[in-house]
Amino acid sequence: MKRIVLFVLTNVLVVAVLGIVASLLGVNRYLTANGLDLGALLGFALVMGFGGAIISLLISKPMAKWSSGVRVINQPSNADEAWIVETVRKISDRAGIGMPEVGIFEGAPNAFATGAFKNSSLVAVSTGLLQGMTHEEIEAVIAHEVAHVANGDMVTMTLIQGVMNTFVVFLSRVIGYAVDSFLRKGDQENTGPGIGYMITTIVLDIVLGFAAAIVVAWFSRHREFRADAGAAQLMGRKQPMINALARLGGLAQGELPKSVAAFGITGGIGKLFSTHPPLEDRISALQNAQV
Numbered sequence: 001m002k003r004i005v006l007f008v009l010t011n012v013l014v015v016a017v018l019g020i021v022a023s024l025l026g027v028n029r030y031l032t033a034n035g036l037d038l039g040a041l042l043g044f045a046l047v048m049g050f051g052g053a054i055i056s057l058l059i060s061k062p063m064a065k066w067s068s069g070v071r072v073i074n075q076p077s078n079a080d081e082a083w084i085v086e087t088v089r090k091i092s093d094r095a096g097i098g099m100p101e102v103g104i105f106e107g108a109p110n111a112f113a114t115g116a117f118k119n120s121s122l123v124a125v126s127t128g129l130l131q132g133m134t135h136e137e138i139e140a141v142i143a144h145e146v147a148h149v150a151n152g153d154m155v156t157m158t159l160i161q162g163v164m165n166t167f168v169v170f171l172s173r174v175i176g177y178a179v180d181s182f183l184r185k186g187d188q189e190n191t192g193p194g195i196g197y198m199i200t201t202i203v204l205d206i207v208l209g210f211a212a213a214i215v216v217a218w219f220s221r222h223r224e225f226r227a228d229a230g231a232a233q234l235m236g237r238k239q240p241m242i243n244a245l246a247r248l249g250g251l252a253q254g255e256l257p258k259s260v261a262a263f264g265i266t267g268g269i270g271k272l273f274s275t276h277p278p279l280e281d282r283i284s285a286l287q288n289a290q291v
Contacts (some may be wrong), residue, residue, distance in 0.1 A: 030197050036177045042170060049166030057158040060114045061101075062121050066111075066271035070103035070124045080130065084142075088123050094234050095150040097121070109133070109248060114154060118148050121149045137247055140231055140240035147230025153223050164212035172204035173197075211238050220275040225285050245286070249279045 064070060077084035083105070088102045098119030109246040115121030123145045130138065148154070180197035228245070232238035276282075 004156065004266070036174065041173055045166045045170035048169045050162035052165055053158045053162035055159070057116045057154060060116060060154065061120075064114045064122060064124070064161040065103065068105045068107075068124065070105045070122070072101050072103045072122075079148065083135070083190070084125065084130075084138075087139050087142055088146070091139070091146045091234055092149075095230075097139050097146070097150050100146070105128070111145055112140050113148045116154065118149055118152060121154075123210075125151070133247055134242065136240045137244040137291055140235055140244040143231035143234040144227050144241065144244075147224075147227040147234060151223070151226060151230060153227070156219065156223070157216065161212075161216055165216055168205060168212050172201045174202055176201035217275050221277045224276050224282065228282050228286055229289055232286060232289065238289060242283055242286050245279050245283050252286070 035066070044274065065072070073081050073085055076085055084104070085102050088094035089099055092099050098121075100115070100123045102123040103122060105124055105126055107126045107128055109132050110128060111123070111125040111129055113123045124141060125138065125141065133141070176197040179200045180194045183196040184194050228241055231241045235241065268275055
């Protein structure tokens with residue numbers, strides 16, 4: 001739950017910063033002397049909503065490296081590192097994507113993939129994952145992350161987040177304008193937005209932001225099943241991925257930084273804000289899949 005809250009707050013902060021910049025530059029002129037200009041507001045909401053999501057996508061790889069302490073393997077220093085790099089290369093070739101950067105980070109069992117483009121991504125695994133799994137299970141986990149990249153999940157999630165952000169920005173300001181108009185009914189002197197508008201907008205940005213996160217998490221959970229199936233296809237059989245998920249169920253899974261949590265391997269608890277389905281559901285789906 002903590003990493004989801006941080007993920008939502010990151011999006012809210014990015015949109016808020018863009019909103020402040022737009023205000024300083026005089027871009028957001030959707031409140032006029034004649035009332036609310038819905039066309040101008042929609043344009044503003046689109047810029048703010050998709051702007052925040054796209055910026056988050058573009059900085060996803062450097063932020064992931066910084067926040068999780070990833071050490072990129074530029075030149076393998078031992079046999080294990082050489083095996084990891086070669087495994088990522090082999091699976092990426094099967095998936096038809098460019099060779100990702102490969103990294104290792106300290107921590108409990110986990111892994112993630114991130115990056116704005118299919119041919120310029122990052123796949124990272126934790127030291128706990130390397131120490132607690134067999135080579136075949138690690139290969140399955142890597143295949144899962146490569147499947148995320150090949151499926152374009154990072155871009156898809158960004159587009160969904162952008163749509164949700166746009167609705168949040170648009171609705172919060174429409175409702176804020178309505179509340180402000182009601183509170184200032186009969187006041188003919190002030191034509192600009194009042195305190196009612198500002199407070200309502202801030203509160204709804206937060207409340208609707210969490211509602212949007214529920215929708216994004218729902219899409220993310222469905223995307224996990226697809227990545228599991230993709231890993232089975234890349235491996236040529238489903239048992240290694242099933243074994244890896246079962247192994248994760250018996251390990252203390254690590255928390256990922258907010259910028260990469262949605263693209264990790266850890267199983268969720270099946271609640272509204274969970275980006276991952278329960279591990280048992282993922283295993284069951286794989287067992288029933290035709291691969």
